[in-house]
Amino acid sequence: MANLMDLKVTDTPSALEASVASQGDKSPSKNKPDERFDSDSIEPLILIESEASSNRLDLTELWRYRELLYFLTWRDVKLRYKQTLLGAAWAIIQPLFAMLLFTLFFGKLARLPSDSIPYPLFAYAGLLPWTFFANAITNSANSLVGSTTLITKVYFPRMIIPAAPVAAGLVDFAIASVLLVPLLAYYRVAVTWHLFLFPVFMVLSTLLAMGVGMLMSAVNVKYRDVRYALPFIVQLWLFASPVIYPASIMPPRWKWLLALNPMTGVIEGFRSSLFGRAFDWPAIAASAALTLLILVFSGYLFRRVEDSFADII
Amino acid sequence: MNPIVLVEQLSKRYRIGARETNTTLRDAVAAAVRAPLHRLLNGKRSREETIWALKDVSFEVAPGEVVGIIGRNGAGKSTLLKILSRITKPTKGRVALNGRVGSLLEVGTGFHSELTGRENIFLNGAILGMSRREIERKFDEIVAFAETEEFLDTPVKHYSSGMTVRLAFAVAAHLEPEILIVDEVLAVGDAVFQKKCLGKMNEVAKAGRTVLFVSHDLNAINALCDRTLLLHKGSILMTGPTHDVTKHYLDRANKLYSPITWSPVTGLDDSEIHLNKVTVEQAGNVTAVVSCREPFTTVIDYEIRRVVRGSRFFFILRNSKGELILTTSDYDLIMPEAANRELGRYISRVTVPGGLLKTGAYYWTLGVDVAYVRIVFAADDVIHFDVYEPEDDTQATRHERVGAIAPLLQWETTRLTNGEATNEAGD
Numbered sequence: 001m002a003n004l005m006d007l008k009v010t011d012t013p014s015a016l017e018a019s020v021a022s023q024g025d026k027s028p029s030k031n032k033p034d035e036r037f038d039s040d041s042i043e044p045l046i047l048i049e050s051e052a053s054s055n056r057l058d059l060t061e062l063w064r065y066r067e068l069l070y071f072l073t074w075r076d077v078k079l080r081y082k083q084t085l086l087g088a089a090w091a092i093i094q095p096l097f098a099m100l101l102f103t104l105f106f107g108k109l110a111r112l113p114s115d116s117i118p119y120p121l122f123a124y125a126g127l128l129p130w131t132f133f134a135n136a137i138t139n140s141a142n143s144l145v146g147s148t149t150l151i152t153k154v155y156f157p158r159m160i161i162p163a164a165p166v167a168a169g170l171v172d173f174a175i176a177s178v179l180l181v182p183l184l185a186y187y188r189v190a191v192t193w194h195l196f197l198f199p200v201f202m203v204l205s206t207l208l209a210m211g212v213g214m215l216m217s218a219v220n221v222k223y224r225d226v227r228y229a230l231p232f233i234v235q236l237w238l239f240a241s242p243v244i245y246p247a248s249i250m251p252p253r254w255k256w257l258l259a260l261n262p263m264t265g266v267i268e269g270f271r272s273s274l275f276g277r278a279f280d281w282p283a284i285a286a287s288a289a290l291t292l293l294i295l296v297f298s299g300y301l302f303r304r305v306e307d308s309f310a311d312i313i
Numbered sequence: 314m315n316p317i318v319l320v321e322q323l324s325k326r327y328r329i330g331a332r333e334t335n336t337t338l339r340d341a342v343a344a345a346v347r348a349p350l351h352r353l354l355n356g357k358r359s360r361e362e363t364i365w366a367l368k369d370v371s372f373e374v375a376p377g378e379v380v381g382i383i384g385r386n387g388a389g390k391s392t393l394l395k396i397l398s399r400i401t402k403p404t405k406g407r408v409a410l411n412g413r414v415g416s417l418l419e420v421g422t423g424f425h426s427e428l429t430g431r432e433n434i435f436l437n438g439a440i441l442g443m444s445r446r447e448i449e450r451k452f453d454e455i456v457a458f459a460e461t462e463e464f465l466d467t468p469v470k471h472y473s474s475g476m477t478v479r480l481a482f483a484v485a486a487h488l489e490p491e492i493l494i495v496d497e498v499l500a501v502g503d504a505v506f507q508k509k510c511l512g513k514m515n516e517v518a519k520a521g522r523t524v525l526f527v528s529h530d531l532n533a534i535n536a537l538c539d540r541t542l543l544l545h546k547g548s549i550l551m552t553g554p555t556h557d558v559t560k561h562y563l564d565r566a567n568k569l570y571s572p573i574t575w576s577p578v579t580g581l582d583d584s585e586i587h588l589n590k591v592t593v594e595q596a597g598n599v600t601a602v603v604s605c606r607e608p609f610t611t612v613i614d615y616e617i618r619r620v621v622r623g624s625r626f627f628f629i630l631r632n633s634k635g636e637l638i639l640t641t642s643d644y645d646l647i648m649p650e651a652a653n654r655e656l657g658r659y660i661s662r663v664t665v666p667g668g669l670l671k672t673g674a675y676y677w678t679l680g681v682d683v684a685y686v687r688i689v690f691a692a693d694d695v696i697h698f699d700v701y702e703p704e705d706d707t708q709a710t711r712h713e714r715v716g717a718i719a720p721l722l723q724w725e726t727t728r729l730t731n732g733e734a735t736n737e738a739g740d
Contacts, residue, residue, distance in 0.1 A: 045409060046408075046409070046410040046411075046414065047410075048396060048397075048399060048402070048403065048408040048409075048410070049402075049407045050404055050405050050406065050407070067439055067444055068439045071436050072436075074436075075428070075432075075436055078427075078428065078432070079427055079428070082427050149419070149422055149423070150422060150440065152395075152400060152418075153400070153422045154400070154416070154418070154441065155398050155399040155416070156440070307401070308402075310395065310400045310401045
């Protein structure tokens with residue numbers, strides 16, 4: 001309703017404005033501005049400059065705000081299953097039901113190979129990192145748009161906003177991982193020292209989710225198309241990743257194609273660490289390199305555009 | 314002494330419409346297809362309208378100073394605060410802040426209704442920049458200030474709005490930055506709590522912290538600030554001792570801010586009723602600042618282009634907190650000649666008595682409807698005026714009274730017996 005009418009405040013080009021001389025202090029001494037700026041400061045000096053000024057990644061500032069990341073993550077975790085009947089059980093139900101469906105359709109009916117590992121276990125080991133990743137990037141991508149008031153009213157490094165849902169996803173991941181214990185026991189798969197590398201792939205998938213989530217969230221601020229495109233992208237990505245099929249299904253000639261997807265190394269790495277198989281180091285290295293690339297690219301891009309968030313959100 | 318805040322030739326340009334248009338990739342692609350050359354050559358869309366929300370603003374603040382910032386809506390106050398709080402970047406110029414900054418542009422930012430009071434204290438504190446240890450240390454103090462002890466573990470959604478505001482302000486009030494930036498936040502909450510907050514802010518100022526304080530309430534500015542900046546159309550019009558600046562603002566406001574007029578173009582369907590002008594007048598002069606003691610009149614100048622049977626003009630008055638103060642229409646006193654307006658040009662005047670409103674900023678919403686049938690048009694909060702208390706007023710505490718309005722009511726006190734009789738009755 002507010003815009004129904006166009007208001008105009010007419011100008012007053014009068015001598016009045018000119019006649020009003022600033023009475024108290026004069027404008028700051030323009031002759032020696034630089035000296036003033038460089039004078040020794042009591043506290044860490046904050047310098048606010050125009051949009052064109054340089055943008056660094058500034059990790060020290062992020063570190064200073066780590067407690068805020070903790071609180072926002074904690075809020076996400078607290079709120080996630082508020083007013084749900086099953087609560088945190090959802091963290092297990094999601095991958096569990098996907099596993100049952102996949103086992104029925106891809107394991108039993110389509111008879112997809114699973115590297116001689118029982119298909120349900122095979123699928124769950126892939127769905128675990130995948131569910132985390134898919135939820136993390138979805139929540140992360142929508143995080144900035146959902147935090148309008150924070151962005152327009154308070155300053156803090158904006159990166160914390162898309163990072164918090166990824167961190168909160170780790171809690172779900174931990175809950176869902178518990179189901180691995182009975183599954184491994186039931187199928188009598190013995191764990192080996194390879195399990196020690198499990199956290200490595202956890203870190204890798206977290207970093208990848210941060211990189212992708214950060215990028216999507218920043219784009220989402222300006223182009224709300226992300227909201228609609230994302231479910232689609234996630235679905236395509238699932239089929240492009242070795243979740244329902246093993247990476248070994250690919251003919252060697254085309255293996256590099258699969259390696260272009262950073263989730264390949266992560267998911268295969270997860271399985272190798274769980275089932276004690278040999279690690280596919282080239283694929284893992286490719287994943288790690290791509291993840292790092294995406295993370296750094298997103299980080300710089302995010303920093304470059306974050307100043308405009310408050311104006312366009 | 315070195316200034317703690319140093320602002321140099323600060324300017325901020327906004328693209329008009331950039332906020333309203335919901336950009337989608339499709340639009341961007343369409344625009345790119347339509348004018349690929351323009352985009353390539355100019356780097357941005359042509360025909361873009363821009364406004365300078367701030368233009369060449371320079372000032373400095375010494376440590377421990379409490380500086381007020383006043384000016385009409387659109388003068389650039391909020392933009393200035395947003396830049397100082399690092400929420401948005403300036404287009405030109407720079408700012409040096411020699412200390413930890415805490416800004417309160419809103420009370421309760423990040424409050425979540427599903428979380429309990431206790432949880433919100435921590436979350437909100439962290440968002441405002443407090444460390445966990447700091448919050449833990451001040452926790453009891455915050456709870457005591459907010460007076461919500463017994464509801465600490467209740468989700469905030471079950472709080473009354475007053476309680477939520479109290480809790481939110483309590484957290485904010487315990488922020489201890491060297492530079493505190495405050496925007497109009499005192500406008501929320503009831504008057505008693507407002508007074509408590511003003512007291513707390515005074516304390517903050519006395520403790521030697523630097524405060525930048527924006528308000529529409531000149532009385533609060535007068536009470537708190539040593540020095541005040543008057544912003545006008547993005548520039549500093551005047552700076553100096555608070556009383557000089559506020560006095561100047563009130564004296565000259567009428568000349569500075571010409572009457573609001575309706576632009577007869579865009580947006581509005583004026584096929585039935587066309588508005589020429591809406592003005593606020595006091596003592597026969599068009600004004601934007603009215604004394605709270607005297608009556609003032611709002612004048613609508615309009616044309617009836619097509620007869621609307623049963624039409625009525627209505628006004629809704631809200632204060633700067635968005636609280637509804639009153640509604641009125643030309644049906645308040647039955648006027649058949651108003652309901653059946655024939656074609657032609659009209660002037661309608663409605664007078665609000667003096668000694669009724671409290672000081673502060675007010676907004677008229679103006680509309681025309683056919684009661685219970687349809688709304689011809691309505692424009693929310695479009696006419697802004699300020700109510701102030703003349704300095705020599707004997708009822709100078711009126712604005713501190715609790716309640717939405719502060720009318721001067723007739724009191725009569727009669728002495729019935731002499732003093733001794735009263736004493737006996739007391740024993």
